[in-house]
Each structure stands twice: as C-alpha cells, then as structure tokens.
Amino acid sequence: MNQLAPAERLLIGLGVQDPVDIDLDAIAWTVGVKVKYAPLDNCEARIVGTADRAIVTIREDATPGRRRFSLGHELGHWHHDRGKCLVCGSDEIGNPLANNSERAADRYAADLLMPRFLFDPAVRAAGKVNFAMFRNVAKTFNTSVTAAAIRVVEGKRVPAMLVCHGAGGRKWFVRSQMIDDRWFPQEQLSADSPAFDVQFGGKPEINLPMKIGADAWFDRHDASWYEVREQSIRVPGNETLTLLLFDDDRMHAR
Known part of the structure; x- marks a missing residue:
C-alpha cells in the first residue's frame, strides 16, 4: 500500500473498511469538532476553535455532496491550521486554483471522503472512464460528481484532463x-x-466521449496533429465540466 495521507490514517484508526462507514459528523466528533448546519451568507462553511475543540458551521441549503465536502474541507483546516478562525467561500472550497491553505484542506477532504485504499479499487471495478462512471463512484462515496471526477483524473489510472468553464471562460482544470x-x-x-x-x-450533455481535434482545446503549433476524446456535462453554477481523454501516447508524460 502506498504511504497513507493523514486523513486516511485517521479512517484506518477508526476501523473504516467501507465507504458507508465514512460518517463525517461522527469522525468530526472524534477529533474534537462539533458540527452545525445553519443558514450562512456569502460563505459555504466556517470553523472557530481553541486548542482542542472547534465548532464547524456548514451552509444548510447546500447539496448533500457539497455539505460533505465542505465539512471535510473544514476538518482539513482543523488538521493543518488549528488555532485560526476561518471562513471559506464557495470559490475556495473545491477550487484547484485556490491558495495553498485551501488546497491543502481540499486534499484532506478528498482523502477523507474518497480514501485511496477504498477509492482506487472502486474505480478499477467501475469500468471505462466517463461521466457515467464518475456518477456511479460519486454515489458510492456520497460525494459530488465533480469531486469524484477530480479524484479519478488526478490519479495514475488514465491519461485525462478535467476542465471547468463558465460563461466568462475557463475557471480551473x-x-x-x-x-x-x-x-x-x-x-x-x-x-x-x-x-x-x-x-x-443549451445542448444536452454528451453521453459518451467523442473524438475531436486537439486544436479545439490547445493553442499549440502542433495541436492539429492530434486528437482527444471529449465529453461535457452541465454542473451547478451555470458551468460546464469537460473530460478530455488523451489516447495518443505521444501526448503523455515521458
């Protein structure tokens, strides 16, 4: 087994052996954190703590997957940034372009909700990489499709890229x-x-990845020499999430 992340060590110490065992409210209690769900303005979550006790408040009207990731994110702050009062906005949680502290909290959340020792075997069993697979894995781990897709793509299993666009252009990848x-x-x-x-x-989402010239996505002099496979879906926030699959091994890292 690869070296375990701190969140994964916590889960193993608590005897977690199945995704259904990942009860975040109970896990939070074991590390001294009380969880509240309440209306919040202009933020997704916040944490206030002392030396060994904290209260996390999660925006109650968020989607279930979003609430879980927000709680995992705040537990990441409790692990990495204890002693600080932090308020996390919607553009900070789950945003690969956020600052180092927020990205560290996101990594902790991903490790807590989708620990590699459970997640990777589930992905291998799930079949071909596409949004149908992401949705199945997200259901298994009770996360958002976006969180599951990022976790799959950031691994070593498939040569792929995930790109999020809004009306104003690319938001992250x-x-x-x-x-x-x-x-x-x-x-x-x-x-x-x-x-x-x-x-x-307003086109419906694309059901399966389809071939397209790489020059539609990449501004390189040689992009027209290659093809990628593309699949896009709509996600909350008036955004489009696109999976790009790189089948041509000339595009792979050396």
Whole structure:
C-alpha cells in the first residue's frame, strides 16, 4: 500500500473498511469538532476553535455532496491550521486554483471522503472512464460528481484532463500525472468543441466521449496533429465540466 495521507490514517484508526462507514459528523466528533448546519451568507462553511475543540458551521441549503465536502474541507483546516478562525467561500472550497491553505484542506477532504485504499479499487471495478462512471463512484462515496471526477483524473489510472468553464471562460482544470504538462487548455471554449454548445447553446450533455481535434482545446503549433476524446456535462453554477481523454501516447508524460 502506498504511504497513507493523514486523513486516511485517521479512517484506518477508526476501523473504516467501507465507504458507508465514512460518517463525517461522527469522525468530526472524534477529533474534537462539533458540527452545525445553519443558514450562512456569502460563505459555504466556517470553523472557530481553541486548542482542542472547534465548532464547524456548514451552509444548510447546500447539496448533500457539497455539505460533505465542505465539512471535510473544514476538518482539513482543523488538521493543518488549528488555532485560526476561518471562513471559506464557495470559490475556495473545491477550487484547484485556490491558495495553498485551501488546497491543502481540499486534499484532506478528498482523502477523507474518497480514501485511496477504498477509492482506487472502486474505480478499477467501475469500468471505462466517463461521466457515467464518475456518477456511479460519486454515489458510492456520497460525494459530488465533480469531486469524484477530480479524484479519478488526478490519479495514475488514465491519461485525462478535467476542465471547468463558465460563461466568462475557463475557471480551473486538473490533469492526470500521465499527461505532459505542455498541454494547457485554452482560456475560452472553441466553437468547434461540443462543450461550447453545452455551455452556450443549451445542448444536452454528451453521453459518451467523442473524438475531436486537439486544436479545439490547445493553442499549440502542433495541436492539429492530434486528437482527444471529449465529453461535457452541465454542473451547478451555470458551468460546464469537460473530460478530455488523451489516447495518443505521444501526448503523455515521458
């Protein structure tokens, strides 16, 4: 087994052997954190604590998957940033472009909700990588589709990239460790990409990944030499989430 992250060590210490055992409220109690669900304005969650006790408040009208990730995120702050009073907005939780403290809290949340010792075997058993698979894995681990997709793509199983766009352009992206980092997605969606019609044309989501020229996504002199497979869905916040699969091993990291 690979070296365990702190959140994974916590889960093993509590005897967690199945995704259904990941009861975040109970886990929070074991580390001295009381959890409340209440209306919050302009933020998703906040934590206030002393030396060994804290109270986390989670926005009660968020989706169940969002509430769970927000709680995992705040427990990450409790692990990494104890002694601080922190308020986390919607653009900080689950945002790969957030500052180092927020990204560390996100990693803790991902390790807590989707520990690799349970998650990776579930992904291997789930079949082909696409949004149907992401949805199945998200259901198993009681997370959002976005959180499950990021966890899959950031692993070493598949050469893929996940890109999120809003009406104003690219919001964030993550790539697999298998992809060469010279492949950096364009800021704006190309009209040649099916994702453009999903974001701006009201087109239904794409059921399966489809081939498209890589130059629709990447502004490189050699992009037209390659193809990728693309699948896009709508996600909350008037955003489009796109999976790009890199089947051509010339695009892989060396």
